[in-house]
Amino acid sequence: GAAMGSTGIGDHGGAPLIVEPSAWSQLEQAEDGPAEGRVFLVGAAGTGRIAGAARVDAADDPRGWSEALEEVGSMVPVGLTCLGACYFGTTEANAASELDVVARCVPKTLDEFYVLFKREGPVGAEARRLDPQTRRFSDAPLKVRVADDEVESETGYLRIQLEQDLDLVYDEKSRRGEALDRALEAAAETIEHGDFEFLRRPRGGQGQPRFFSSSLSDLPGDDAAGTLADPVLLELYARSGGAGERSAPILRYEPTSDTGFESESVSLQLDVLASVPRGARFDEGSRAAVLARLLSQLKRSKGEILARPSERVFRYLHFHPPPLGHTVTLLYPDASPEAEDAMASRRRGLHALLLLPLDRPLLRISNALSFGGPGRFPGKLLSVHESLGGSGVEGGRRSMVSGPYCYFHYMQDRFDDAGWGCAYRSLQTIVSWFVLNDYTRASVPGHREIQETLVGLGDKPSTFVGSKQWIGAIEISFILDSLLGVSSKVLTFNSGEEIPTRAREIARHFETQGTPVMIGGGVLAYTLLGIDYNDQTGECAFLILDPHYTEDEDLGKIGAGAWCGWKRLGDQAAAGGGPFFQRP
Incomplete structure (x- = not known):
């Protein structure tokens, strides 16, 4: 979860740790809920501001925390990352041991990490800031303040889509997973070593696409471009290779009498949403962060594809459930209503992970953002x-x-x-x-x-x-x-x-x-x-x-x-x- 447009951790000094209201509501729900799992905090690096939280089972060792942080980071937009962990009702006596666990488990790949001790209300809360490189905490605790409102006006959104056709050939049902591994590795190789540029198509599909390397605030025309309701859509464009010798592809067909082979094609639609400061340039670091997220989506798709062998189309969908102050991205099969009903237990698990209420559906396929598409009741008045x-x-x-x-x-x-x-x-x-x-x-x-x-x-x-x-x-x-x-x-x-x-x-x-x-x-x-x-x-x-x-x-x-x-x-x-x- 590299932060786009970030200049590093910044020096907040004695500035308080800011928690957005939606994130504070999540923490209150986590405090009242089951104690299992570790509550991690999400935000944009370098801002000292917490935008959300998630509860994940994590072993208290470096590997367990790395896997948990990767799981949470893969769901939030590029531009947000795991910024900390929250402990509830911690006494002075055991705070030192909990800080020791954090210092030991936080990956050094992060620039900063906060530990929030939540007691009675924001007045009784305090935080400590860790430098993961030195494993040292700030000398003095930071105050915690709940923001008056959410920050949205200076944030813009980019959306990057890439469809992958995964061709699987295998000779036994038990080897379908190996065939999927090969297909995913080939797709990852193309993304990782390809020479890509990002093309922006004009809004409404009119005009020629252009390479995008500026900021959202530099775009001409409609100020609404790059909002969450209508993100700027970017496409990956593979530049041609160098001036080396060119050769035609060679296809070899070898018929076999073995009828035990099976083949299938799975369509996997990668879809990345990036949250960016409107004035930040889409530079090499930003492009690298997007490509890294595409690779992460490839990697994390394996379990869902194997779990649903009858499905042939899978899509990453974006959700913005009302209690959350940020979007989440989840992989779903392109399922019928009946098949989606069978996924209720998975959705309940996601509700628990994201600290969402269980009294209403918030992560059904129909909850996904449509990004400027027509409403479900065009021409009629709502509410x-x-x-x-x-x-x-x-x-x-x-x-x-x-x-x-x-x-x-x-x-x-x-x-x-x-x-x-x-x-x-x-x-x-x-x-x-x-x-x-x-x-x-x-x-x-x-x-x-x-x-x-x-x-x-x-x-x-x-x-x-x-x-x-x-x-x-x-x-x-x-x-x-x-x-x-x-x-x-x-x-x-x-x-x-x-x-x-x-x-x-x-x-x-x-x-x-x-x-x-x-x-x-x-x-x-x-x-x-x-x-x-x-x-x-x-x-x-x-x-x-x-x-x-x-x-x-x-x-x-x-x-x-x-x-x-x-x-x-x-x-x-x-x-x-x-x-x-x-x-x-």
């Missing part, structure tokens, strides 16, 4: 409630939908369902939540598919397909269970006046599940997105998304017409009942 003001409830506590959703309403997609399709649209909004929050790779069903599903389940007669008949809470529960495997709990309200009596249950749903809720049914169905509730006075307001809107996707019109807004007791929109869907 329209985010621009709303207060509810008017004094001293209330808000419990809201957790995660994005798409606003589905009457007359969308040139389909006239005015007067009968509100519950269908509420269902589509709910399904979009499960899609956008990566609980499923299924598509949002249309009206006809909803009707056909209910007929197939035996809930409706065949004449229901193509009709304009309403559906309600029970039908929506059937659909979600059938299409997504989602269970629900149905709360029934005979009138709007009953709703405050269930306010605690509603708030609890949003705090623990966070899914949208359909209330009502038939011709008056709505989507409930949250509640603002004062448990002392009983005053409450409900955040309602109204599917009866019939105009274009105009956030101003939606807000002005209260098609998404806070509703009080007695409002027609707050009457009814519905299914409270559970996360899978």
